[in-house]
Amino acid sequence: MKHKYFLTLSIVFVLFNNLFSQTTKSIDKIVAYIGDQIILKSDIENTKLQAIQESSPNMSNCEVLDLLIMQKLLLNQAELDSIKISDAQVDGEMENRLRIIENQIGSRQKLEEFYGKSSTQIKIEMKDAIKKKLLTEEMQRQITSSIQITPKEIEEYFYQLPKDSIPYINTKLSFQQIVIFPKITKEDKENTYKKLGDVRESILKGKSFESQARLYSQDPGSASQGGTISASRGMMVPQFEATVFSLKPGEISRIIETDYGYHIIQLVERKGDDYTCKHILMIPEFSRESLNEASIKIEECYGKLKENQITWNEAIKIYSNDNNTKNNYGIITNPITGEQSWSSEDLNQIDQQIYLLTSSLNKGDLTKPTLYFDFYERKQGIRIVRLMDRLPQHLANLKDDYVLIQKATENKKKQEVIKKWVSSKISINYINIDSEFLNCSFMFPWKKS
Secondary structure (H helix, E strand, C coil), rough: CCCCCCCHHHHHHHCCCCCCCCHHHHHHHCEEEEEEEEEEEEHHHHHHHHCCCCCCCCCEEEEEHHHHHHHHHHHHHHHHCCCCHHHHHHHHHHHHHHHHHHHHHCCCCHHHHHHHHHHHHHHHHHHHHHHHHHHHHHHHHHHHHHHHHHHHHHHHHCCCHHHHHHHHEEEEEEEEEEEECCCCHHHHHHHHHHHHHHHHHHHHHHCCCCHHHHHHCCCCHHHHHHCCEEECCCCCCCHHHHHHHCCCCCCCCCEECCCCCEEEEEEEEEEEEEEEEEEEECCCCCCHHHHHHHHHHHHHHHHHCCCCCHHHHHHHHHCCCCCCCCHHHEECCCCCCCCCCCCCCHHHHHHHHHHHHHHCCCCCEECCEEEEECCCEEEEEEEEEEEEEEEEEECCCCCCHHHHHHHHHHHHHHHHHHHHHHHHHHHHCCCEEEECCCCCCCCCCHHCC
């Protein structure tokens, strides 16, 4: 159901060509020009490698170049149309990508050790590629924004599929959760503030900022580097950057608060919008009393659910304080696909604990309350997980896989619109392809441009 030529930007955009791909070292060269954009031979190799890592179909160099030219054409048009992508969007996408990779490797520290770079350095090198990726996706979204799919079109698409093209769907799971995050009290914050104040005072009296950062900072990305961060304006949260740009080299800030916790910052150097600083982060931690209080509440909730004294939806309203799931019946959305269902592969990437806890449960069963670390909120909580549904491996059908087939129908229609748009742009864009690829059978007549 997945069309080989559909522009799947997560695959064809060479997002981590220098950071997360390793290709055979050879003399690189430009293989295509599209307006002001270029495609390198290494881009083709890295895209093929990325496709293999994502279990996508094997693609020839010609097929990859075909897709990359389409992507560059979209990027070129996005720049011509002055499409804007905010720094916040770029930062959010960077952090999401790093968290997924970090979860696969084991920790932020292991990620940095593997690539031999701090997370800040990785972000700096990713920033331009991420922005181009988002620009290209936004251009594609604008081109296909008016597309609408009717139920009749979905049925027609499905029934026209050859029988040998209907895919087998692996086991799909869906979950709900009730979460209680222990409260961070005013006293907890005051204790953290005082602790960081003592560290700051010791630095002012002569102790090394770097050694104190290694001992006390709770920022996994910079603590091992003595708190050192190299960044550009727009990459860090506003309160942090406002402080950085108010300091003189060598000066140590007062304690500031951000969404991450409390910081002290020392400016090392600043050149225009680029800067290097050191910082120490301390995150307020809940007290044992807060943890005990949350444990009592979640056990009370679990008991009432098991005794059928309240319904699941009632329990969510009464007990859960997880803003990401509370208003959606506790349903845990798969961040990789955006769907409510999960494959075992996705679970192992994002939340392996759920898979282990629910492997023997039947539909509607609950887990006992368990401690867990929220991947996105980056804080500890206690939760009850409910197995909402378990769909065994099966041949795709309209009843069980309507959303999947709807997306496939929509993708087919988007593909047709994108093809039509590309065809209209070929004649008005400068496109030049290296002679090595002139014998390729491209989807579009690039060679005539």
